[in-house]
Amino acid sequence: MQKMSSHPGEAMRLLCRVVLNSCTKAMRLGAKSTPGAIAAMRLLRIVLVTPVFLFATVPQQPREAEKDTTAILQANYLYNIAKLVEWKDAEMRSGNFVIGIIGGANLYQELIKQYSTRTIGKQPIEVRKLPRSADVEKCHILFVGRSDLGLLPEIYKKLQKEPTLVVTEYTGALEDGAVVNFVKVNNLLKYEMSLSNAQKHRLVMGLTLKNLAHHVEE
Amino acid sequence: MNMLRRILIVVLTVLSSPWLAAQSDMLVEALRKYQAGELSVARELIDEAVQLPEHVGNAEAWLLRGFVYKDLYKAATTVDRSDELRDEALLSLFNCIAMDTAGSYRDNASQAYEFLTRSYFNDAARALNDMDDVRALNVFAKYKAAALRRDPQSDLHSREIEFMNALGTVYTKRFNQDRKSLDRFDKAIAAYKSVIELDPENYGANYNLATLFYNRGVYNIQRISADDEIPSILEIQEVSREFFQQALPFMLKAHDMNPSRRETLLGLEGIYYSLQDQESSDKFRQLFEEMPQE
Numbered sequence: 022m023q024k025m026s027s028h029p030g031e032a033m034r035l036l037c038r039v040v041l042n043s044c045t046k047a048m049r050l051g052a053k054s055t056p057g058a059i060a061a062m063r064l065l066r067i068v069l070v071t072p073v074f075l076f077a078t079v080p081q082q083p084r085e086a087e088k089d090t091t092a093i094l095q096a097n098y099l100y101n102i103a104k105l106v107e108w109k110d111a112e113m114r115s116g117n118f119v120i121g122i123i124g125g126a127n128l129y130q131e132l133i134k135q136y137s138t139r140t141i142g143k144q145p146i147e148v149r150k151l152p153r154s155a156d157v158e159k160c161h162i163l164f165v166g167r168s169d170l171g172l173l174p175e176i177y178k179k180l181q182k183e184p185t186l187v188v189t190e191y192t193g194a195l196e197d198g199a200v201v202n203f204v205k206v207n208n209l210l211k212y213e214m215s216l217s218n219a220q221k222h223r224l225v226m227g228l229t230l231k232n233l234a235h236h237v238e239e
Numbered sequence: 240m241n242m243l244r245r246i247l248i249v250v251l252t253v254l255s256s257p258w259l260a261a262q263s264d265m266l267v268e269a270l271r272k273y274q275a276g277e278l279s280v281a282r283e284l285i286d287e288a289v290q291l292p293e294h295v296g297n298a299e300a301w302l303l304r305g306f307v308y309k310d311l312y313k314a315a316t317t318v319d320r321s322d323e324l325r326d327e328a329l330l331s332l333f334n335c336i337a338m339d340t341a342g343s344y345r346d347n348a349s350q351a352y353e354f355l356t357r358s359y360f361n362d363a364a365r366a367l368n369d370m371d372d373v374r375a376l377n378v379f380a381k382y383k384a385a386a387l388r389r390d391p392q393s394d395l396h397s398r399e400i401e402f403m404n405a406l407g408t409v410y411t412k413r414f415n416q417d418r419k420s421l422d423r424f425d426k427a428i429a430a431y432k433s434v435i436e437l438d439p440e441n442y443g444a445n446y447n448l449a450t451l452f453y454n455r456g457v458y459n460i461q462r463i464s465a466d467d468e469i470p471s472i473l474e475i476q477e478v479s480r481e482f483f484q485q486a487l488p489f490m491l492k493a494h495d496m497n498p499s500r501r502e503t504l505l506g507l508e509g510i511y512y513s514l515q516d517q518e519s520s521d522k523f524r525q526l527f528e529e530m531p532q533e
Binding site for chain 1 (some may be wrong): 456457460461463464465467468469470472473476477479480483484509512513514515516517
């Protein structure tokens with residue numbers, strides 16, 4: 022009935038997350054995090070997450086975009102999130118409203134099909150399919166799909182001071198630095214969000230967005 | 240040739256009966272007209288003849304009437320008219336068989352009766368091909384009534400399953416043409432469920448029912464547009480979730496019945512994916528990828 026790309030390395034990735042979380046907690050328990058320790062953690066994350074990415078590259082038939090229900094839902098969520106967030110940086114409030122997509126080919130198609138002629142305020146939406154690289158262009162919203170988790174440590178690092186709202190779809194993403202993360206709850210696709218991560222990127226999350234979230238980390 | 244033989248049998252039978260020849264000019268005349276191909280006149284005469292006290296219980300008269308109406312049915316140009324004529328033919332042939340205690344005409348009458356009964360089933364199939372569900376249901380009901388009148392113990396199970404499965408497919412196609420016609424969706428569901436009631440192990444009905452529910456859930460999500468806000472997205476998902484959940488047991492059943500079919504593996508992969516169950520979806524995706532092409 023339908024076709025998709027999947028993520029066979031899920032179990033291994035979850036195992037990685039357990040290790041990562043243990044390391045993170047251990048570091049938090051220490052008196053202070055030195056720059057060296059942080060760098061080591063980043064490296065550890067990359068080392069642990071990268072093999073998962075390699076697993077995910079097993080060639081598979083792609084899912085038909087029109088039957089990719091998750092992509093359709095995610096596209097609408099991204100559009101609504103864009104409407105309900107305020108970018109404090111003045112430079113982000115003019116020009117095109119850029120939504121960058123890494124991975125998520127069907128999500129990109131859906132955004133182009135349904136939302137690329139819309140505006141956020143007075144800013145026309147521009148949807149960009151970005152190359153699989155951590156060298157990310159400046160975006161208002163950056164979505165990184167499950168097939169590209171290996172890029173995330175570097176992306177978080179590069180965007181930590183940028184006014185970019187990073188959206189992901191894996192367990193524990195808020196802890197890693199994502200502002201919004203898609204989660205699966207009772208067979209439904211919902212989202213969770215981190216207000217502290219939003220603040221770091223000078224983003225103000227609207228009250229409606231907070232109220233409708235499955236989970237909000239302060 | 241077969242028809243000619245039957246006519247001759249009728250002719251010989253009627254003419255070899257001196258009593259009948261003496262008593263029933265109207266019947267003989269009807270036969271002559273029938274032989275001459277004057278079917279309308281033959282019909283008037285035979286209709287009148289079978290009302291007469293001496294012929295109302297006469298198997299020969301009813302046999303002739305059955306043949307006259309059968310030929311009229313075959314010559315009819317409109318559907319309604321042909322159905323009326325066929326019904327009359329069937330009734331007459333049935334009367335003939337019931338009255339023919341000696342069994343003199345049973346073979347001929349039975350053959351003609353079965354031919355007409357079968358023609359109803361064939362018409363039902365033709366109507367389904369033309370996507371005319373109303374006509375299909377109508378003539379299938381006539382088929383069943385005719386078959387059961389001849390033999391109340393007839394086993395129409397397999398015919399019923401065959402028909403209802405095809406009917407479900409017609410409703411599905413018609414629903415796909417206009418997704419707002421929810422009555423077509425409901426009718427398709429009812430058709431497939433009736434098949435499953437008759438035959439729980441019917442692979443096609445289980446698979447088609449699952450696909451129908453699944454596609455409905457997907458379609459619901461496909462209708463999401465930029466005008467939908469987050470609360471409505473959640474509501475739409477909840478509605479779709481119900482369809483996906485309804486699809487699942489039927490697709491699992493179809494898969495259990497035939498685990499090597501790629502279509503059910505892909506179906507389960509899609510259902511689980513839409514139910515946001517990535518792990519199960521991946522499992523069936525992997526099985527699908529590993530399965531050789533059919």
